[in-house]
Amino acid sequence: MRLNNKGQVTIPAQLRAKYDLHEGDELDVVEDAGQLRIVRVEGAETRGRRLVRRLRGSATAKGVEGMTTDQLMALLRGE
Numbered sequence: 001m002r003l004n005n006k007g008q009v010t011i012p013a014q015l016r017a018k019y020d021l022h023e024g025d026e027l028d029v030v031e032d033a034g035q036l037r038i039v040r041v042e043g044a045e046t047r048g049r050r051l052v053r054r055l056r057g058s059a060t061a062k063g064v065e066g067m068t069t070d071q072l073m074a075l076l077r078g079e
Contacts, residue, residue: 021040024050026040027041
């Protein structure tokens with residue numbers, strides 16, 4: 001790995017996959033016994049939770065505004 005002019009490094013794809021790291025995950029660089037370690041920030045919101053939060057309440061479809069969940073399910077099932 002090489003440090004770029006902005007102080008950034010790229011974590012290799014195989015390590016990102018192995019440790020389930022995704023774009024937007026929060027990481028810290030910590031010094032430990034004279035070495036640097038990259039660690040996941042504890043309690044940070046996961047990628048899935050960020051997606052759900054961003055999408056919550058955004059689904060719309062023409063003609064179904066104001067319908068309850070039961071009404072939508074009946075419509076989808078053809079009842």
